[in-house]
Amino acid sequence: MxxxxxxxxxxxxxxxxxxxxxxxxxxxxxxxxxxxxxxxxxxxxxxxxxxxxxxxxxxxxxxxxxxxxxxxxxxxxxxxxxxxxxxxxxxxxxxxxxxxxxxxxxxxxxxxxxxxxxxxxxxxxxxxxxxxxxxxxxxxxxxxxxxxxxxxxxxxPPAAPPYGTAAYGTAAPHSGAPGGGEVERSGVTFADVAGMEAVKEALRVKLLLPLQQPELFAAFGKRAGGGVLLYGPPGAGKTHLARAAAGELGASFVNVGLADILDMYIGSSERNLRATFELARRSRPCVLFFDEVDALAARRSDMRQAHNRQLVNQFLAELDGVDQNANEGVLVLAATNVPWYIDVAFRRPGRLDRPVFVPPPDTAARAAILRILCRDKPLAEMDFDAVARITEHFVGADLKGVVDRAVEAKLHQSISAGRPIPLTTADMVAAARSTKPTAVREWMSTARNYVMHANESGAWDELMPWIKGNRW
Known part of the structure; x- marks a missing residue:
């Protein structure tokens, strides 16, 4: 509504x-x-x-x-x-x-x-x-x-030099201003995010409350700003959460894509990254969101090219800022499906030091997601709980696919009848039974390997209840 x-x-x-x-x-x-x-x-x-x-x-x-x-x-x-x-x-x-x-x-x-x-x-x-x-x-x-x-x-002018030119150390001139992303205002808030109360509370305490109640946090020496790493299976709603955090705060929102940062010429990617942080600092309070951050923050030990490591170093430097107040009011949210590939230096306090698991929705959350997805559609009496019970292991993106499939089937009937025919529970159930969840099982299988066999530091303890308590 x-x-x-x-x-x-x-x-x-x-x-x-x-x-x-x-x-x-x-x-x-x-x-x-x-x-x-x-x-x-x-x-x-x-x-x-x-x-x-x-x-x-x-x-x-x-x-x-x-x-x-x-x-x-x-x-x-x-x-x-x-x-x-x-x-x-x-x-x-x-x-x-x-x-x-x-x-x-x-x-x-x-x-x-x-x-x-x-x-x-x-x-x-x-x-x-x-x-x-x-x-x-x-x-x-x-x-x-x-x-x-x-x-x-x-x-x-003539076409740009081929890709390989920069790989041998010649930095070509960069046309246009470095940096990417556009400052926008988010139209969604946490009210538009179904379920995930623990995740929303973590974002409130870490990112939102220091800006909403600065005097209280200043009394404890806590400044507004910081970083959170959202991780979980694809389609679970990490990007939606980031937009909702910006909308909840009424802050500027900068959604940074890989094309906004990565450049074929040596040194240009670092300049783009610096310009992006400067854009966020000029627009504070601002939520700066990096999706698929593993492409920009991968483990340096796995990299063969020196200029790739330099990009990671630049990212770390921007998170630290030139002084302790440089990033005050800049809330950095990063999302990834593969947190184990991110360089461990990003988890240092003051950077992306708070990893937050965005889990697949439970039954109640799936019913709430379906209600939100269907709120602008003509409905007959709908039992969302019944649909939620048969969509185990579905994430938000999968549920959107279920609704889209049900709507498409209903549109065919409506076109034949010459008038809108409301969606029913049976329509949604039929669409759900013909749809399979996309990625949760595969993601949990990979996560289990890291939790059970590569968790000496305890970084993935948060996943342990999910790995042991669910059959994937």
């Missing part, structure tokens, strides 16, 4: 009038403006079903994708329009953000400058600062429409 009563009323009106394109367009734009990204995506998709070639709707959906860090999806949506000259300038700016998120600052700079030259009002000073290219410089364009003849930005 949306907190905004006006938006909720518009959504209900859209449900009653699903073919009202102006209403859906207006609602989608308001949801995007208010930061309800998941709901905005749903409305934009529904509107595009009515007007598949509408450029404004496509641009809105692409902006939703960019703000969710789904940069590849944004570019895929925009590609048909980018191929034609004269596309709306706002679309070009959204494409520039997506290209920068995909690690292509050259094409991003061209798209941005081309769009702003046609309509200065769409300019984004923050994006321009991150691109940091001379005004008349045009990067190489791989798209046929990216560098039209007579472009005011000159002739595109």
């Amino acid at each position: 949306l907190d905004d009563a006006g938006l909720q009323a518009l959504r209900e009106a859209a449900l009653l009038s699903p073919d009202n394109l102006p209403l859906r367009r207006h609602l989608a734009g308001l949801l995007l403006e208010k930061g309800y990204l998941a709901e905005a995506e749903t409305e934009y998709r529904a509107a595009l079903m009515l007007a598949p070639k509408d450029v404004d709707l496509t641009t809105g959906l692409a902006e939703v994708f960019v703000r969710q860090s789904a940069h590849g999806s944004a570019l895929a949506a925009l590609e048909p329009f980018l191929a034609s000259p004269g596309y709306p300038p706002r679309l070009g700016v959204i494409a520039a953000r997506a290209l920068l998120g995909e690690g292509d600052p050259g094409r991003a700079a061209y798209r941005y400058h081309e769009a702003v030259s046609r309509d200065p009002s769409v300019g984004d000073p923050g994006l321009a600062a991150r691109l940091a290219l001379p005004p008349l410089q045009a990067p190489a364009a791989s798209h046929p429409a990216a560098a039209p003849t007579g472009s005011p930005y000159g002739t595109p």
Whole structure:
């Protein structure tokens, strides 16, 4: 349920009038403006079903994708329009953000400058600062429409050197400003996270309360900031938890992807990482989230290349900060499916010193997750507990798949009937019985090996009850 009563009323009106394109367009734009990204995506998709070639709707959906860090999806949506000259300038700016998120600052700079030259009002000073290219410089364009003849930005430069150039120690110039991720506001809170009360309480004590009650924590010499490592099986909700922590606090949220950091040129990845931390420090209070952090923080003893170890060293240095207050107000959350591959130095106090296991949901949590997933769908009387009982070993992502499968089956019936037919318990049960859990068994099997045979330090004691108390 949306907190905004006006938006909720518009959504209900859209449900009653699903073919009202102006209403859906207006609602989608308001949801995007208010930061309800998941709901905005749903409305934009529904509107595009009515007007598949509408450029404004496509641009809105692409902006939703960019703000969710789904940069590849944004570019895929925009590609048909980018191929034609004269596309709306706002679309070009959204494409520039997506290209920068995909690690292509050259094409991003061209798209941005081309769009702003046609309509200065769409300019984004923050994006321009991150691109940091001379005004008349045009990067190489791989798209046929990216560098039209007579472009005011000159002739595109030659293609970048091959990947192997940097591997032999030659640091090529880095086009565009280093760093990645965009500052956003999360539209979810812990109320949108079903179950996992122990995990939420750990995040409150470690990250949220020092900012919410600074005087009390200062009396004990505790500062606001720090790091938590979320680990567990894929799809258990680690990324959702990170967004909810930012929403609970009302803080800025920076979701850092691998493309925002990793670069083919020696030294560039370290600069990107430093710039990302600087962005978070300028936006404090801020939740800085690193997903799949094992790719950036792997054990140095396993690395063959010196520059890979330098990236880990830079990460550790940024977590420490230049002084004890450098990262105050910056809450670092990192998530991984393979915590045993992360360098042990990250577990030192003051860094990612609090590993928190994000477990598969139990029966009650699965029922709560299903309620949240179905709250915006037409329902008959639904027994979520019955569905939860037959979805043992399902994580949140698996349950979303169950709901999606049930909805797809119901849509076929609704199309034939010419009206929405509510979901029933039988629909959900049928979808659950035809779906298998994806990864929990395999993950627990791997975890058992580490808990039972490679736990001399006691790092994985938290997993012991799960390994011994469940049959995987």
